Amino acid sequence: MILEKGRISSSQLILPLLGYCLSYSVIFMPGQEAGHDVWISTIAGIGEGLFLAFIYVSLALKFPGKNLLEINDYIYGRYLGKLISISYLWYFLHIASLVLRNYGDFFSGVFLVETPYLVFIIPVMIACASAVRNGIEVITRTAIVLMPITLFMYVFNFFFLLNEMDFKAFEPFFEITFKQFTDSSHHVAVASFGEAVVFLLIFPFINKVKQIRMPTFLGFILAGGVLVLNAVQNVAVLGAASKVSTYATVQAVRIINVGDIFTRIEFTVYVILVATVFLKISILYYGVCLGTAQLLKLRTYLPLVLPYGIIIILLGTFQFENVMQIISWFNETYPYYSLPFQIFLPALSLIIAYIKNPSQEGRAK
């Protein structure tokens, strides 16, 4: 039984990947701890991200038409493979809940201060549930509508902030220690690029699997370019304050004032955030539902969508008490927690795949 009948073309992959990689990196500015050298560590983070993309793409090309769970089953055997697949599903569920909580906290902390975050979380979750029930084609098409608007708003903000920028803020050049540099660049890589491991569940739905290499790299490079642009903008506008402010991008965009007409246009950041977070949560949520249905050998994943939606909302609610806890968790635990899922297991799978060499086995049969 085929769980998903939809197919997407390889060029359609770029925009969902871009939105997925940006999401809350837009407001949090990962690698912030590098201070005014954040743009250098972001560029280094893109390098690490491209290495990760290389691992994921090679894994997908090694097993064309197979998704992450089937690859796990093939490589690690039936039982260990299932265990690893379950831990991956937990990881996706967990990230989805964290992204959702960040989103809610951002709005109740910056935009409508008196309103509880559940008010922001529930509507976006209903939209995501609807997108997931409609399948992968609908999610990619929403990306095609939403992402150009997002990119336009980025460029718009950057140009309107140009006269506020002070490029002396980047001096002295490379003031951080090597450990700080590696820490912050690794942080950039895991927070924005590494989470794209969920795309291993989506690669089999691409009609020409052999052509996924270019779109994946292009999506990563585009996302990296936007992140560097964002980092440069925030440091140049805010100076030293960019290191300590929780939501640096909003602080920077608030300053825009063009002839007293274009003022208070931080709503553009809200629009960007809503669009990208919607994409990120729908893709993760879709991965969780599809993976569970495949693991339990169900004929359809639709009945799992609504219960999983509620579980994601609840997981987001009770795990943390406030924003500061989340941020410290993201800085201290997350870079280590995501290592096995994003780097070790895919790399190990790739090495074992090269030793086992499935393509020759397929030919022998």
Add this chain to the structure above:
Amino acid sequence: MKILMFFVFILIFFFEAPGLIQKKYIRELISFLVLWSLAFVLSFLITYDVKIPSPSEGIARITKLIVKGLY
């Protein structure tokens, strides 16, 4: 508020279950019911202010132990 929560859960149940029973998708029905009751119990506990251990905190403790052990 609590009544609203019960209402939402009942609504979800009647949205999904009849179709599954009609098509005789028993496996799907069972997995739906398991997830649905998990969500129900969790939200029940949260609305009645029961303290649930946070998985993220547990993960933080375990990673701290491992990272300290490695360095």
